[in-house]
Amino acid sequence: MTTPGRRWRAFKNGFAITLCGVAVLVALAPLLSVLWLVVKNGAPALGLDFLTKLPAPVGESGGGVGNAILGTLAIVSLACAIGLPIGIGAGVFLAERGDGKFGGAVRFTAEVLSGVPSIVVGIVAYGLVVLPMKRFSALAGAVALALLMVPPLARSTEELVRLVPRALREGALALGVPAWKTSLFIVLRTARPGLITAALLAIGRAAGETAPLLFTALNNQYWNVRPDQPTASLTVQIFNYAISPYEEWRQKAWACALTLLLLIGFLSLGARFLARSPGEAR
């Protein structure tokens, strides 16, 4: 049956779907162009030397950013060690005991902190860690990144924990499992896939930060594994190379960017692979 009403409805339907499709394309365009530019400009400089060697001194060609890769990994790992337990713990607290005034205050604080510019967080870490220690260090950088990770992680953990059905909690409690173990081993475990996504988002964001690292971890031209020493990072290296007057360095900045993207990409894939529930469809 083709009445005018039906055709008008079909037209509206098609129009709405087209609009959605256009929105998808508009959203994807910058993302794809970023990917394309980074790969196009970064790939030529990428090689084994680049990934494993120390930076070459000014005026010499060659060299790599091995120390910056290691540094980024070290700073981000330290930041995770500090930030993930605090963020997830705070989120669980908000979900299970956060209905009172105190919970409301914590939630409000987390929301405000989520919006604080990262350079402000960097200067806080500078005051908290760098000044007392009297030196720039990986630890200071990690504290800055952890401060950035905690608020959004706490809020998303809260949402995820609240999504776990009450029936599962009751099932565990009815077995005589204490409430704290139920939260930790049943509720968090059930929310784990979502938590991993939330944690990866927080980690990815933190790993991509430059501003808070500039005056906390600073930089380092050499290999460093000590958390109390200035440490190189990919993001700061990108910054230094990109503003340099040398063509080779600017190309290295692109390669650093590509390395950072790949690093975060592999991290996401790896974490998802490790975190699958038993017997889950694969």
Add this chain to the structure above:
Amino acid sequence: MTAAPKIRIEKLNAYFGAHRAVRDVELDIPALGVVAVIGPSGCGKSTFVRCLNRMHELLPGARAEGRVLIDGQEVYGPGVDPVQLRRRVGMVFQRPNPFPAMSIFDNVAAGLVLNRLPGDRAAIVEKSLRQAALWDEVKDRLKENPTRLSGGQQQRLCIARALAVEPEVLLLDEPASALDPIATAKIEELIHELRERYTIVIVTHNMQQAARVSDRTAFFYMGELIEYDTTEHIFTNPSIKQTEDYVTGRFG
């Protein structure tokens, strides 16, 4: 009743805020065998059994008053740890609630692992699954996710999970209401086997089910215990008119 009751309930009242959902209930539940709790929706039968393992008080605004004695020990006494109590009084819920993030094996072992109970876990898991009449169906897929099981299998898994911590009492809160007739029949068969080892209290809105599985039946209406007697008596010759109206299907 000749022997001492397994569970004695005296003047039990349960509240949701100001609403009194269970009113002055008194009854004795004998050791071993099955007691069915029947009544129309909202009559307080679920709330009543949730008072027996202190699950009721976990809901926001909920509290219970009165005495519940299990083997003569106060359930609501000072210093009683509800966590310890719940290991003795297991519970299976209306909707199957296996832990989706764990394998079938880990679901059954969950109570043992999380409570750090001693014993050979593999042996206990197998025994519990056999008791729940599920072993043959899952023995080759213990590492699989429980969400792949059918609803009836999931519910038997939950029964196995409850049995693994070796409770003395098993509370079944409408365990078959979300299942199809075949799965329901399996659960009922299972109750028949478990009655020899456990004291079972089953809440059901299905009167035929109560008649099939239980030795004694309690009829609840509007939060009050109207009549409590042998199942045969309740279904063939109830003493109270309200009970008769309900079991003959005149209301509810």
